[in-house]
Amino acid sequence: MSKEKIEWYHDFIDREYKPTDEDLVALYYFEKSDEVTVDDTIGRLASESSIGTWTTLETLDDRIYDMRGRAFWNEDHLVKIAYPLILWELDNIPQLMSGIAGNIFGMKAVQNLRLVDATLPLDYIKGSKGPHMGVEAIQKIFKKKEGPILACVPKPKIGLTVAQHCQVAWDAWTGGIDLIKDDENLTSQSFNRFQDRVEEMAKTRDKAENETGEVKDALINVTAETHEMEKRVKLIHDHNFRYFMVDVVTTGFSGVQTLRNLAKDLEMLIHAHRAMHATFTKHYTHGISMYFLAKLMRLIGVDNIHIGTVVGKLDSPKEDVLDMRDLLLKKEISEAKGRRLTQSWGSIKGTLPVASGGLHPGVLPEVLTVYETTDMVLQVGGGIHGHPDSTHGGAKATIQAIEAWQEGISLEEKAQSHPELKKALEKWGYLKPI
Amino acid sequence: MSKEKIEWYHDFIDREYKPTDEDLVALYYFEKSDEVTVDDTIGRLASESSIGTWTTLETLDDRIYDMRGRAFWNEDHLVKIAYPLILWELDNIPQLMSGIAGNIFGMKAVQNLRLVDATLPLDYIKGSKGPHMGVEAIQKIFKKKEGPILACVPKPKIGLTVAQHCQVAWDAWTGGIDLIKDDENLTSQSFNRFQDRVEEMAKTRDKAENETGEVKDALINVTAETHEMEKRVKLIHDHNFRYFMVDVVTTGFSGVQTLRNLAKDLEMLIHAHRAMHATFTKHYTHGISMYFLAKLMRLIGVDNIHIGTVVGKLDSPKEDVLDMRDLLLKKEISEAKGRRLTQSWGSIKGTLPVASGGLHPGVLPEVLTVYETTDMVLQVGGGIHGHPDSTHGGAKATIQAIEAWQEGISLEEKAQSHPELKKALEKWGYLKPI
Numbered sequence: 001m002s003k004e005k006i007e008w009y010h011d012f013i014d015r016e017y018k019p020t021d022e023d024l025v026a027l028y029y030f031e032k033s034d035e036v037t038v039d040d041t042i043g044r045l046a047s048e049s050s051i052g053t054w055t056t057l058e059t060l061d062d063r064i065y066d067m068r069g070r071a072f073w074n075e076d077h078l079v080k081i082a083y084p085l086i087l088w089e090l091d092n093i094p095q096l097m098s099g100i101a102g103n104i105f106g107m108k109a110v111q112n113l114r115l116v117d118a119t120l121p122l123d124y125i126k127g128s129k130g131p132h133m134g135v136e137a138i139q140k141i142f143k144k145k146e147g148p149i150l151a152c153v154p155k156p157k158i159g160l161t162v163a164q165h166c167q168v169a170w171d172a173w174t175g176g177i178d179l180i181k182d183d184e185n186l187t188s189q190s191f192n193r194f195q196d197r198v199e200e201m202a203k204t205r206d207k208a209e210n211e212t213g214e215v216k217d218a219l220i221n222v223t224a225e226t227h228e229m230e231k232r233v234k235l236i237h238d239h240n241f242r243y244f245m246v247d248v249v250t251t252g253f254s255g256v257q258t259l260r261n262l263a264k265d266l267e268m269l270i271h272a273h274r275a276m277h278a279t280f281t282k283h284y285t286h287g288i289s290m291y292f293l294a295k296l297m298r299l300i301g302v303d304n305i306h307i308g309t310v311v312g313k314l315d316s317p318k319e320d321v322l323d324m325r326d327l328l329l330k331k332e333i334s335e336a337k338g339r340r341l342t343q344s345w346g347s348i349k350g351t352l353p354v355a356s357g358g359l360h361p362g363v364l365p366e367v368l369t370v371y372e373t374t375d376m377v378l379q380v381g382g383g384i385h386g387h388p389d390s391t392h393g394g395a396k397a398t399i400q401a402i403e404a405w406q407e408g409i410s411l412e413e414k415a416q417s418h419p420e421l422k423k424a425l426e427k428w429g430y431l432k433p434i
Numbered sequence: 435m436s437k438e439k440i441e442w443y444h445d446f447i448d449r450e451y452k453p454t455d456e457d458l459v460a461l462y463y464f465e466k467s468d469e470v471t472v473d474d475t476i477g478r479l480a481s482e483s484s485i486g487t488w489t490t491l492e493t494l495d496d497r498i499y500d501m502r503g504r505a506f507w508n509e510d511h512l513v514k515i516a517y518p519l520i521l522w523e524l525d526n527i528p529q530l531m532s533g534i535a536g537n538i539f540g541m542k543a544v545q546n547l548r549l550v551d552a553t554l555p556l557d558y559i560k561g562s563k564g565p566h567m568g569v570e571a572i573q574k575i576f577k578k579k580e581g582p583i584l585a586c587v588p589k590p591k592i593g594l595t596v597a598q599h600c601q602v603a604w605d606a607w608t609g610g611i612d613l614i615k616d617d618e619n620l621t622s623q624s625f626n627r628f629q630d631r632v633e634e635m636a637k638t639r640d641k642a643e644n645e646t647g648e649v650k651d652a653l654i655n656v657t658a659e660t661h662e663m664e665k666r667v668k669l670i671h672d673h674n675f676r677y678f679m680v681d682v683v684t685t686g687f688s689g690v691q692t693l694r695n696l697a698k699d700l701e702m703l704i705h706a707h708r709a710m711h712a713t714f715t716k717h718y719t720h721g722i723s724m725y726f727l728a729k730l731m732r733l734i735g736v737d738n739i740h741i742g743t744v745v746g747k748l749d750s751p752k753e754d755v756l757d758m759r760d761l762l763l764k765k766e767i768s769e770a771k772g773r774r775l776t777q778s779w780g781s782i783k784g785t786l787p788v789a790s791g792g793l794h795p796g797v798l799p800e801v802l803t804v805y806e807t808t809d810m811v812l813q814v815g816g817g818i819h820g821h822p823d824s825t826h827g828g829a830k831a832t833i834q835a836i837e838a839w840q841e842g843i844s845l846e847e848k849a850q851s852h853p854e855l856k857k858a859l860e861k862w863g864y865l866k867p868i
Contacts, residue, residue, distance in 0.1 A: 095621045102684070103791075188523050279539045286716065286717060
C-alpha cells in the first residue's frame with residue numbers, strides 16, 4: 001500500500017500489518033461520535049497521533065507516508081495502533097505524550113477516548129534511565145529483608161509548625177516507622193518553611209536513629225518550579241537524607257525527568273505522589289490509565305509510586321493494583337485484553353509500589369494479603385495519628401498489625417497481648433484477611 | 435465555630451461564612467456517590483483539599499482548624515469552597531494544583547468532580563509573574579495594528595526533513611504568514627534534528643524578511659526534559675528568534691514556570707500548545723476546565739495559548755472560547771453561574787488567544803466574527819498546505835480571506851478577483867459570516 005497523497009483517514013488503517021519489534025504499539029478504548037464510522041474514527045486517531053492532518057496534502061511523500069501510525073487491530077471499543085520508532089525522540093517523555101496522548105483526546109470524532117497502555121519497544125526503553133538503585137538496594141538501606149517499608153504522613157496534612165511536625169515525626173519514627181512523609185500540598189508555607197523543616201527534621205532523625213538503632217529517613221516534598229526544586233533537593237541532600245518526595249503529576253514530566261537526573265547525581269531516591277492523576281485516570285472510558293502513568297514513572301526512574309490500597313478512602317480496584325504491582329516490580333509483563341499490553345523492561349530497574357490512603361492497623365493484613373508481596377511501601381497517616389494513644393501508639397499498633405500478618409495469626413489474637421493494636425481495632429474495626 | 439477535634443467532615447461546611455478578599459475560592463461541579471449525602475461529599479472535598487484527613491486527630495489545634503477549607507455555598511451539583519491564603523505557597527503552581535486539584539479527584543465519595551474555576555486573590559496573583567511583554571508589545575513587534583497575527587504549521591505535522599520544513603516555511607512566510615509553528619510532536623528526531631532546524635530556519639527567516647520587508651518569526655518546539663528545554667531556548671535565542679513554543683501540559687507546570695523565567699531573561703515569547711489537555715478537560719462533569727488551565731497559563735506567563743476555534747476538527751463550543759478570550763485579554767472578569775468566577779488580574783499582563791485546528795480560508799471570517807477581536811493568533815495548517823496551489827497559494831488565500839472580513843465583503847465576492855481564494859473555496863467550501 002503506497003499512495004502519493006493521504007486521501008482518506010482510512011489509509012491509516014492496515015489490518016494486514018504486523019507490528020515489528022521496533023514499533024511502539026498503543027492500546028486505546030474509544031467511543032465514537034454518531035457522525036462518524038468506526039473506521040473513520042480509528043483512522044483519524046492513527047493520523048492525528050502521528051503524521052496526519054485533516055486534508056489532502058501536496059507536501060506528503062512516500063518516506064513520510066511510511067512513518068504514519070497504523071490502526072492494525074480493533075474489536076468493539078478497542079483499537080491498537082502501531083507507530084514506527086522514528087516518530088519518537090528518546091528520553092523525551094513529554095514528546096511521547098504529545099503524540100499518543102495529545103490532540104486526539106480533543107477530536108470531535110470521539111466522545112470518549114482512553115489511552116490504556118502502550119508497549120514501548122526495547123530500543124525506546126534503552127533511551128530512558130529508569131530507577132538508578134532498584135528495589136533490593138532500597139530494602140538493604142532500610143534493613144528490610146522481610147516486611148514492607150513503613151511510611152507515615154503527619155496529619156493534619158497541612159498546618160503543623162516545624163516543631164509540631166518534628167514531634168509527630170519523632171513519635172512515629174520511635175514507634176517503628178521508617179519514613180516520615182510530607183503530604184502533597186505541604187511545600188514551603190509561612191507556618192512551616194521548607195528550609196526550617198529540613199534542618200529540624202534532620203536533627204530529629206539523628207536522634208531517632210540513635211534512640212532506635214534503626215535507619216530513618218523522610219520524604220520531604222520538593223514540589224515547585226524546577227530550579228527551586230533542584231535547590232530543595234540539594235538542601236535535603238546536604239542534610240543527609242537519602243530520599244525526597246515530589247508530586248509528579250502537578251510537577252509534570254519535564255520536571256520529573258530533571259529530578260531523576262539530579263537524584264542519580266546525588267545518589268538519592270524519589271518518592272512519587274500522584275495528586276491530580278484522577279483528573280484523567282478515574283474513568284475507564286476516558287483519559288489515560290493510572291497503569292500507563294505508572295509505567296512512565298518507572299521508565300523515567302522514580303523509586304516509589306502510589307498505586308492504591310484496594311481498601312481505603314480512594315478508588316483502587318484490586319485488579320488495577322495488582323496489574324501495577326507487577327508493572328513496577330517485574331521484568332516481563334504479559335498482555336491482558338483491554339487492560340494491558342506486553343512489556344519487556346530490559347535493564348530498567350524496579351520501582352516500589354506504595355499503598356496509601358485511608359489505611360489503619362485493622363486493614364493492613366488485608367492490604368498485604370492482596371498485594372501478595374512485601375516489596376512495597378505501606379503508608380499510614382490518619383490511621384496512626386488518630387490512635388487513642390496518639391502517634392506513638394498508632395505507630396506501634398501499625399507494627400503489631402504487620403507482625404500479626406507475618407506470624408499468620410488474626411488481629412484479634414494479636415490484640416490480646418498488644419494494647420495499642422487493641423485500641424486501634426476498637427476505634428476503627430478491622431477486616432479479616434481473605 | 436471552633437472545635438478541638440474534627441469529628442465530622444461537616445465541620446468543613448459553613449454556610450454562614452463570607453469569603454474575604456484574601457481567600458482563594460474554588461468552584462466545583464460534583465456528582466456524589468450513592469453511599470454519601472451531599473453534605474458528606476462537600477465536607478470531604480473541603481477537607482481533603484486543605485488540612486483534612488479521614489479520622490479524628492489528637493494533633494489538631496485551633497490555629498490549624500482555622501486553616502481549613504470551608505464549603506460555604508452549594509446548589510444542585512455546584513459547590514464553592516473558600517481556602518485561606520496561608521495554605522498556598524506563592525508562585526508555586528504545582529502546589530496549588532496538588533491542593534485544589536489533587537487527591538479529591540480520586541475520592542470514592544465522588545463519581546464525578548470538575549474544577550470549574552477558582553478566584554485567585556490579588557495577594558496570590560501578586561506572587562506570580564504573568565507575561566512579561568503583553569499583547570500590545572507583541573503586536574507592535576509584528577506591526578499588526580489591525581488583523582490577527584497569522585501562524586502556520588508545516589504539514590504533515592511530523593516527517594518533513596529540515597530542508598522540506600524550510601521550503602514550506604519560505605512558501606508560507608513569503609505568502610504573508612508571520613509565524614511558522616512546529617507541531618506538538620516535532621521536537622528533535624533523526625529526520626529533523628532540533629539544532630539543524632533552528633539553524634536553517636534562521637537563514638530562511640532572514641531571507642524571507644529581506645524578500646517581504648516584514649517581520650517573520652518561528653514557533654520552534656522546545657518540549658523536553660527541563661535542562662534540555664533551556665538549552666534549546668538558548669539556541670533559538672542565539673539565532674535571533676523572538677519566540678519559542680512548548681507543549682505546556684505534557685511538559686508540566688514546573689517546567690513551564692522555569693521557561694517563563696528564562697523567557698523573561700532572554701526577552702523572548704512563549705507560544706503554548708495544549709496537547710493532552712483534553713484528557714482532563716473534555717467532559718463537563720469531570721477533570722479540570724480548559725478555562726482554569728488557561729487561567730494558570732496566563733498567571734505563569736505564557737504569551738499565546740490555544741483555546742479553540744468554534745469551527746474545525748477539535749471540540750470548542752463558542753461560549754467556552756469567548757470566556758477564555760476574555761479571561762486572557764481582560765483585566766476584570768465577572769462571574770457566570772457554573773461557568774466562571776470573578777477574577778481581578780491586578781498588574782498581570784494579557785496573553786494572546788490562539789485559534790487553531792482544522793481551519794481553512796473558507797471558515798476564517800466566521801472565526802474572526804465569533805472572536806469579535808483581532809487580538810489573537812490565527813493558525814492554519816492543512817488549510818494552507820492542502821491548497822491546490824500548495825503552501826504559497828494557501829497562504830495567499832488565507833490573507834485574502836482575512837482581507838475580505840476586514841473589508842466587510844463576502845468570500846464569494848473577494849474570490850472573484852482573487853484566484854487563490856477561489857481555489858480554496860472550491861476545495862473546502864466556506865461558511866458565511868453570521
